[in-house]
Amino acid sequence: MASMSKPESSRRRAGVLLLAGSAIVLMGGKLLSMKMKALQNEQEDLYNRGVMMPRQKISSSSAAAKSKVAVNAQFAKQLSEILHMCVPNVWSKEAFLILVQTCFLYSRTLLTERIASLEGKSAQAIISKNWPSFFKYLTAFALTTLPAAVVNSGLKAMRTIISLSFQKVLTEHLHQAYLTNHVYYMASNLRGLSNPDQRITEDVAKFCSSISELYSYTFKPVLDVILFSRSLAKTIGYKGQCVLYGYFLLSSIFLRAISPPLALLTAEEAALSGNFRNAHQRIVAHAEEIAFNDPPGGVTECRILNDHLHRLIRHSQLSTVQRFLQQVADGYAVKYLASIIGLCVFAAPFYFVKEPDSKLSAEEYVRSIRLLMNTSNAIGQLVLIYKRVTTLAGFTSRVSELLESVKMLSAKDGKVNANTTSTPIANDTLLGDSNGIQPHPPLMVLDEIIKFDNVTVFAPDGTLLVRELSFEVLPGNSVIIMGPNGSGKSSLLRVLAELWPLQSGTISKPPVGKIFYLSQRPYVVRGTLRDQVRYPDLLQDSLKLPTRMQSNFNFPSTLSEQCFLDDNRVMEILEATEIGYLLDRGDGLNQVQNWEETLSGGERQRLAISRLLYHCPKFAVLDECTSAVSMDGEEKLYKRIHDSGITMLSIAHRPAVKRFHSVGLYLDGSQQGFGWRIEKPNPDFDS
Numbered sequence: 107m108a109s110m111s112k113p114e115s116s117r118r119r120a121g122v123l124l125l126a127g128s129a130i131v132l133m134g135g136k137l138l139s140m141k142m143k144a145l146q147n148e149q150e151d152l153y154n155r156g157v158m159m160p161r162q163k164i165s166s167s168s169a170a171a172k173s174k175v176a177v178n179a180q181f182a183k184q185l186s187e188i189l190h191m192c193v194p195n196v197w198s199k200e201a202f203l204i205l206v207q208t209c210f211l212y213s214r215t216l217l218t219e220r221i222a223s224l225e226g227k228s229a230q231a232i233i234s235k236n237w238p239s240f241f242k243y244l245t246a247f248a249l250t251t252l253p254a255a256v257v258n259s260g261l262k263a264m265r266t267i268i269s270l271s272f273q274k275v276l277t278e279h280l281h282q283a284y285l286t287n288h289v290y291y292m293a294s295n296l297r298g299l300s301n302p303d304q305r306i307t308e309d310v311a312k313f314c315s316s317i318s319e320l321y322s323y324t325f326k327p328v329l330d331v332i333l334f335s336r337s338l339a340k341t342i343g344y345k346g347q348c349v350l351y352g353y354f355l356l357s358s359i360f361l362r363a364i365s366p367p368l369a370l371l372t373a374e375e376a377a378l379s380g381n382f383r384n385a386h387q388r389i390v391a392h393a394e395e396i397a398f399n400d401p402p403g404g405v406t407e408c409r410i411l412n413d414h415l416h417r418l419i420r421h422s423q424l425s426t427v428q429r430f431l432q433q434v435a436d437g438y439a440v441k442y443l444a445s446i447i448g449l450c451v452f453a454a455p456f457y458f459v460k461e462p463d464s465k466l467s468a469e470e471y472v473r474s475i476r477l478l479m480n481t482s483n484a485i486g487q488l489v490l491i492y493k494r495v496t497t498l499a500g501f502t503s504r505v506s507e508l509l510e511s512v513k514m515l516s517a518k519d520g521k522v523n524a525n526t527t528s529t530p531i532a533n534d535t536l537l538g539d540s541n542g543i544q545p546h547p548p549l550m551v552l553d554e555i556i557k558f559d560n561v562t563v564f565a566p567d568g569t570l571l572v573r574e575l576s577f578e579v580l581p582g583n584s585v586i587i588m589g590p591n592g593s594g595k596s597s598l599l600r601v602l603a604e605l606w607p608l609q610s611g612t613i614s615k616p617p618v619g620k621i622f623y624l625s626q627r628p629y630v631v632r633g634t635l636r637d638q639v640r641y642p643d644l645l646q647d648s649l650k651l652p653t654r655m656q657s658n659f660n661f662p663s664t665l666s667e668q669c670f671l672d673d674n675r676v677m678e679i680l681e682a683t684e685i686g687y688l689l690d691r692g693d694g695l696n697q698v699q700n701w702e703e704t705l706s707g708g709e710r711q712r713l714a715i716s717r718l719l720y721h722c723p724k725f726a727v728l729d730e731c732t733s734a735v736s737m738d739g740e741e742k743l744y745k746r747i748h749d750s751g752i753t754m755l756s757i758a759h760r761p762a763v764k765r766f767h768s769v770g771l772y773l774d775g776s777q778q779g780f781g782w783r784i785e786k787p788n789p790d791f792d793s
């Protein structure tokens with residue numbers, strides 16, 4: 107050992123360092139994958155114990171989902187479907203934008219080649235002290251850099267423009283499908299699509315940016331390699347280039363083999379961040395209820411939020427370290443080692459050619475080195491494309507899942523085929539076969555009647571609620587539905603409103619516009635007091651709904667027409683429902699407030715009744731819509747509705763409102779018999 111020469115000992119030291127480094131990297135990787143596994147097991151445990159809602163369960167936690175989020179045939183299919191949506195045909199605006207981007211990319215490669223050539227010529231002119239030539243090439247160089255700067259910035263701008271354009275197309279498509287046929291209701295209440303809001307607002311944007319970048323980062327290096335190879339062949343020949351490409355092929359196989367599951371990591375991170383945001387949204391939505399229970403409500407919510415935060419941070423930290431290790435390997439193999447091999451390939455012909463006068467001009471040297479480095483760079487980018495593709499696969503999977511769910515739910519039209527069986531049907535069956543649309547149900551539109559004929563109602567979990575129910579609501583003959591909690595009263599109305607599918611029997615009802623639904627928790631829109639009463643009419647002009655959706659409503663022709671003609675009527679109605687005093691609080695009908703926060707429960711319900719009176723439909727379906735109103739107020743409101751000639755199908759618990767109805771439907775909540783009976787509730791009422 108003592109006799110070891112200096113170069114030998116430093117070689118040995120380098121070898122030991124290299125081995126130690128590799129061992130640390132390998133151990134670090136192993137440790138991380140163990141931690142990731144532990145994190146996933148912990149999540150599985152939470153789902154199993156019911157601590158986390160099943161719908162929060164991230165898609166990656168099951169083996170089936172894992173195989174879904176990867177670069178495979180399914181990814182290719184999903185991507186091509188989404189791209190077909192983004193670029194519908196070759197004459198579309200999006201196709202034109204891609205063409206412009208392609209021209210920019212092509213110009214950039216040509217400009218790079220030209221700049222390399224001018225640099226070489228300038229260097230040659232300096233060495234040979236040919237100053238006129240030098241100034242000529244310098245001027246040409248300066249002139250070339252101008253379009254180069256424009257093209258470079260243009261490329262970046264086009265990437266963003268394409269991404270925004272795709273986002274617009276996809277999001278508009280999603281909005282249309284999501285807000286048609288109650289898909290938003292089914293997605294969150296029945297099917298359990300996790301965080302649709304995050305998927306629409308964030309994941310779609312990330313997908314679009316990712317796909318637009320991928321195009322630039324793939325097309326440009328491919329073009330560079332093709333065009334530069336031809337020029338490089340003049341100096342280093344095709345053999346040398348083959349060695350270079352061979353190296354990159356091997357290194358890409360190696361890097362792919364040691365790469366962490368990036369697609370899965372991306373999808374998991376998106377899901378965890380969606381859950382975290384969702385937890386915050388719940389606090390905003392239920393601030394008052396939480397505040398009333400605080401303490402310890404605040405502490406409990408804080409723990410829930412921190413729990414989500416910690417899970418997200420832990421996952422992000424682990425995946426960051428995994429990505430860091432991966433980047434070390436990528437950088438070394440693709441950047442530094444590739445440059446070393448590039449230089450060797452470049453030097454090889456001169457090293458092996460024995461003729462002493464074999465020389466390389468400065469022009470050739472500078473040009474070739476520049477092109478070689480650009481080619482190495484381009485191939486390096488191609489090698490690392492897999493990272494972009496796998497990240498894209500993560501977003502593709504989330505967006506595709508969303509598109510599929512929305513398409514499936516909107517295609518089902520909110521209804522399923524009725525049949526005569528009364529066997530309880532499981533959740534999935536209730537929502538229909540995911541692969542196909544079932545035949546249209548016998549849900550008939552008749553002008554003057556609401557009629558249930560032999561209808562059996564199941565809860566989404568398959569529990570039988572009411573069996574073979576038959577009754578009708580004729581104009582002037584209001585019906586009241588009564589019964590204990592959980593007996594299925596609201597469920598009947600959900601089936602009537604087509605929020606839940608009709609499983610069995612026939613329902614007839616008037617067309618949209620002649621029937622109006624009011625629930626126990628009235629919805630207040632963001633807008634003026636006038637908007638609250640007119641809802642949903644105000645949407646027609648202010649938001650420009652897709653024509654397909656507009657046709658479902660009897661909207662007035664223009665908003666301005668209504669604004670001036672109807673204000674007196676709106677004010678009269680507010681007085682009739684005893685909330686006229688709201689007009690004095692601010693700018694009359696034009697006042698804008700955070701209505702959700704400022705109105706009391708009873709006021710919100712009175713506002714909803716004002717809405718009903720404003721629209722004055724033939725039939726009103728009222729689901730405990732006056733439960734927060736005082737007893738005498740409730741009677742007055744029912745009388746007002748009755749006097750307006752509106753026929754009611756109401757659910758109410760207080761006996762005082764019975765007298766405004768001609769027929770009573772009593773649900774007993776029992777699973778033994780049919781679970782319902784008809785009564786005469788108001789023999790004394792003089793309608």
Ligand SMILES: Nc1ncnc2c1ncn2[C@@H]1O[C@H](COP(=O)(O)OP(=O)(O)OP(=O)(O)O)[C@@H](O)[C@H]1O
Nearest residue numbers: 295565566567571590591592593594595596597598
């Ligand atoms: N989305 C759902 N998934 C599963 N079960 C549901 C769902 N919605 C309602 N149910 C169940 O269906 C049954 C009937 O509910 P429904 O809301 O129709 O009761 P209700 O008679 O209106 O009660 P209440 O008088 O308390 O309003 C209840 O047991 C309820 O828990």
